[in-house]
Amino acid sequence: MKQFLEGSYAVAEVIKLCRPGVISAYPITPQTHIVEGLAQIVADGELNSQFVNVESEHSAASVVLGGSAAGVRVYTASSSQGLILMSEVIFNIAGMRLPVVLTCANRSLSAPINIWNDQQDSVSLRDAGWVQLYAENNQEVVDLHLIAYRLGEDKSVMLPVMVCMDGFILTHGMEVVDMPEQDKVDKFLPPYKPLYKLDPDEPLSMGLLADPGYYTETRFAIQETQKEVLKFLPKISEEFRNVFGRDYRDCLVEEYLTEDAERVIVAMGSVCGTIKKVVDDFRAKGKKVGLLKIISFRPFPYARVYEALKNVPKVAVLDKSVSLGGMAAPLALEVKAAFCGKKKAPKIISSFVAGLGGRDITLDSVREVLKKLTAKEVNLEYIDLKQELLKDEYGG
Amino acid sequence: MGDRLLYKPGHTACAGCGQAIAARLVIEAAGPNTIIANNTGCLEVFTTRYPESAWDVPWIHSLFENCAAVASGIEAALKYLGKKDSINVIAQAGDGGTADIGLQALSGMLERGHDILYVCYDNEAYMNTGIQRSGLTPYDTNTTTSPAGSKSAGNIRPKKPMPEIALAHGIPYVATSSAGYLQDIQRKVKKALSIKGPKYMQIHVPCPLGWRHESNLTMDVARLAVETGLYPLIEYENGALIGKRQISPKPVEEYLKTQGRFKHLLNNPAELKKVQEIADNNIKKYGLKVESQASSS
Numbered sequence: 001m002k003q004f005l006e007g008s009y010a011v012a013e014v015i016k017l018c019r020p021g022v023i024s025a026y027p028i029t030p031q032t033h034i035v036e037g038l039a040q041i042v043a044d045g046e047l048n049s050q051f052v053n054v055e056s057e058h059s060a061a062s063v064v065l066g067g068s069a070a071g072v073r074v075y076t077a078s079s080s081q082g083l084i085l086m087s088e089v090i091f092n093i094a095g096m097r098l099p100v101v102l103t104c105a106n107r108s109l110s111a112p113i114n115i116w117n118d119q120q121d122s123v124s125l126r127d128a129g130w131v132q133l134y135a136e137n138n139q140e141v142v143d144l145h146l147i148a149y150r151l152g153e154d155k156s157v158m159l160p161v162m163v164c165m166d167g168f169i170l171t172h173g174m175e176v177v178d179m180p181e182q183d184k185v186d187k188f189l190p191p192y193k194p195l196y197k198l199d200p201d202e203p204l205s206m207g208l209l210a211d212p213g214y215y216t217e218t219r220f221a222i223q224e225t226q227k228e229v230l231k232f233l234p235k236i237s238e239e240f241r242n243v244f245g246r247d248y249r250d251c252l253v254e255e256y257l258t259e260d261a262e263r264v265i266v267a268m269g270s271v272c273g274t275i276k277k278v279v280d281d282f283r284a285k286g287k288k289v290g291l292l293k294i295i296s297f298r299p300f301p302y303a304r305v306y307e308a309l310k311n312v313p314k315v316a317v318l319d320k321s322v323s324l325g326g327m328a329a330p331l332a333l334e335v336k337a338a339f340c341g342k343k344k345a346p347k348i349i350s351s352f353v354a355g356l357g358g359r360d361i362t363l364d365s366v367r368e369v370l371k372k373l374t375a376k377e378v379n380l381e382y383i384d385l386k387q388e389l390l391k392d393e394y395g396g
Numbered sequence: 397m398g399d400r401l402l403y404k405p406g407h408t409a410c411a412g413c414g415q416a417i418a419a420r421l422v423i424e425a426a427g428p429n430t431i432i433a434n435n436t437g438c439l440e441v442f443t444t445r446y447p448e449s450a451w452d453v454p455w456i457h458s459l460f461e462n463c464a465a466v467a468s469g470i471e472a473a474l475k476y477l478g479k480k481d482s483i484n485v486i487a488q489a490g491d492g493g494t495a496d497i498g499l500q501a502l503s504g505m506l507e508r509g510h511d512i513l514y515v516c517y518d519n520e521a522y523m524n525t526g527i528q529r530s531g532l533t534p535y536d537t538n539t540t541t542s543p544a545g546s547k548s549a550g551n552i553r554p555k556k557p558m559p560e561i562a563l564a565h566g567i568p569y570v571a572t573s574s575a576g577y578l579q580d581i582q583r584k585v586k587k588a589l590s591i592k593g594p595k596y597m598q599i600h601v602p603c604p605l606g607w608r609h610e611s612n613l614t615m616d617v618a619r620l621a622v623e624t625g626l627y628p629l630i631e632y633e634n635g636a637l638i639g640k641r642q643i644s645p646k647p648v649e650e651y652l653k654t655q656g657r658f659k660h661l662l663n664n665p666a667e668l669k670k671v672q673e674i675a676d677n678n679i680k681k682y683g684l685k686v687e688s689q690a691s692s693s
Contacts, residue, residue, distance in 0.1 A: 054504055059465035062459070066469025067476075070473035096458070118617065199454055203452050205456070
């Protein structure tokens, strides 16, 4: 049923449809409306769930870890400092192969403190072992949560999944969303049946000490499963299309007018909507521009990116996060890596950074990216950088 | 319990480990319908080195500081499944994992009213990492990070009053116990588990390696801590002191001289006096002296 609602409440509604038995969260802007929405849904008896208000994000993640280990579907959401405070538990959840689903309302990291959107928080946790899916709009936000549970809880996967939605832009943005019907959700997402759980009838120990003789294989196993997810996500996406009618193709990337493109921008999240508008404008003038939207950042779909871009002469990667001290921004590094040692490759893969700490990425910003995508490769080129502020900062 | 061992031999604890003794008594008293969440620490390491586990009850270890929160999630899941009434949930940790790094998660668990028994095995320092001082290390203790030296008599602060901190949360049951009093541990665990809501137990567990005493003296050392008044055995129900082990107080030297960690105090009358004052205050505060009351628990 189509509804006009705020992104955060759309998340709350879709989580209700997923029927988690334990929800735990700690408030942080811009995640708050999600958990407020869920708290009200539970308070109104619309969802039978244990809603545990905790004293920190570290405990929120630990509560859902415990709930998941006890064999119940769980949910949490966080953002920015909260996600980073959780990070110890985030790694732990993946290592224990618990299919927790977490919404990240993407926000910058302190210092300086800044409550607005970029993707530094979730991107910084790329090595944790979680699947990370990025949404362009609130319909995708809703649908990716359904896919997240279906994927993570599959016995061939058993990994946690983070659904990343840009803070404020999506969490507080009002959009029309086609909210799925409960019977269809139940069909797509059967009740969670854990492989293992804490149960006095079948006692087992979880979270044991693995010495050098055993530790390596646990990491290797997650790496292999992440590779499998690249094959499995397209199948789940097909299941999703069959039930709900919406088509996310392989659910790894979206190619928007890339086939004959001479210039392609690679990006992830809500900025892709802005880029599509610029692409349309350029196409209307006969200029061959396209967008490659990354949906799955972890696992990163190297082969799909290679196929999509191998014949494109110039590629601009637009990051909303940075790896300070690195040669390019995080998404750009992945795109460049996809062409390492390959015969076919773009002549230019330039790395641009924009939208940090909530600075708007406007149509002009995207046009600036295309303008700077020249025959000379650039790395860590900041868009909309205010030179005058740098002068003030360093005294000229 | 029957023949089934819930905590099996073959683990790798040191000889004379007070924590190993107490942990076995706790789970035996709790019985098989129990789920344990365990913080990182000695107990976790010596009972669950993959691929072996000493536990024949469902047991989980996540991190150093979060067993109270993990247990909260387990308890919430059991409530959701309608199984909470038939299954005990125990969160357990060492003194560092309780009084220092895990205090926030513990406070949250107590405040939220979860039906969980939290057990702190208090061996009075970070033993797993090599005898560094914690918030529960006693005054004037020589540890690797509070060493005694020409300008220091060891740890500069008394033990953090964890039972009082737990009590301040308004929870229905708080008790201390000791590896020197095996029946006391089991009685208190059973009592705690008969009460709904959050419960806090702190058990004094000698560590022969960290305290530097012979491994066959664990029981004696544990009892001396109680008999000198340095480790009062107390029991609170709904905020009221309902039980205490009464003693004919022995001088604190009798306890201190058994352990290398206090050796530096024996020729230091000024510091000895201060330690005796701590014991005297405990004796007065809780009315521990046998003469002061007829009954004892």
